[in-house]
Amino acid sequence: MSSNTVFLNDAFIVEAQASLLVTDLSIQRGYGIFDFFKTINGKPVFLDDHIARFYNSAQKMHLHISQTPEELKDIITELMQKNNLPDSGIKMTLTGGYSADAYTLPAAQNLIITQTALTVPKGLQAEGTTLVTYPYQRQLSEMKTLDYSMAIWLQPLIKENNAGDVLYQYAGFIKETPRANFFMVTTEGEVITAKDNVLSGVIRKNILNLKDTGFQLTEREFSLEELYNASEAFITSTTKNILPVLKVDGKAIGNGKAGKITTQLSALLLEKIR
């Protein structure tokens, strides 16, 4: 166990001493939310987006955060000073809290903030990844819940298919991967990502905000069939930034290499992050 400092409810403590009671709804029923952002050279990346999503997930899940967003930011700053990890991942977790009957939502939740060393790619990883599709719609998909049961349960299937990860599709429409949003590029150069029933990824949002750079960026439903005929595809997340998708279900996307538009968007995103 690491000797990093963590924040638990109202105090900074050493990680090895941070614990919750077994009655917590996160343990009993898998109920809770989290958010995760990175720091580069000691600076949090897209912090306001992550804080806003954390409060939004909490509110939609009927959970209460005792601190104001400003207080939370001060806690994060202090945690960063204590740990001195310039390149890191910071995870804010809000568990359901201690429930007397292991089911009813209590008024008070537990807040945990951890920081671990993390380095993220500094350029586009052209070697990309491959995905295998699976029919599934994430529950409560617009909230960043603790529930990754399906993703973890599918790990053997991913291995059997020699894929890098799974891509959820539902009723033939592409959604997202368990930990990243998904984009495809048509042969006409239109960049499309699913509009509804996916997590509002922070990198997804910052890609969609690149509209004024001349890219045709669209949020809409798109089918598995369209994806098989796409010229490029990529996934986006805090840890991966933009990662090209070279194959889906064993079929090459476009020429099976990292595409031109993917590479251009990746450069623009990295500029924004820096």
Ligand SMILES: Cc1ncc(COP(=O)(O)O)c(C=O)c1O
């Ligand atoms: C289901 C899901 N979709 C998308 C993402 C990507 O979100 P972000 O860009 O905010 O990291 C994540 C991140 O973990 C996720 O869990």
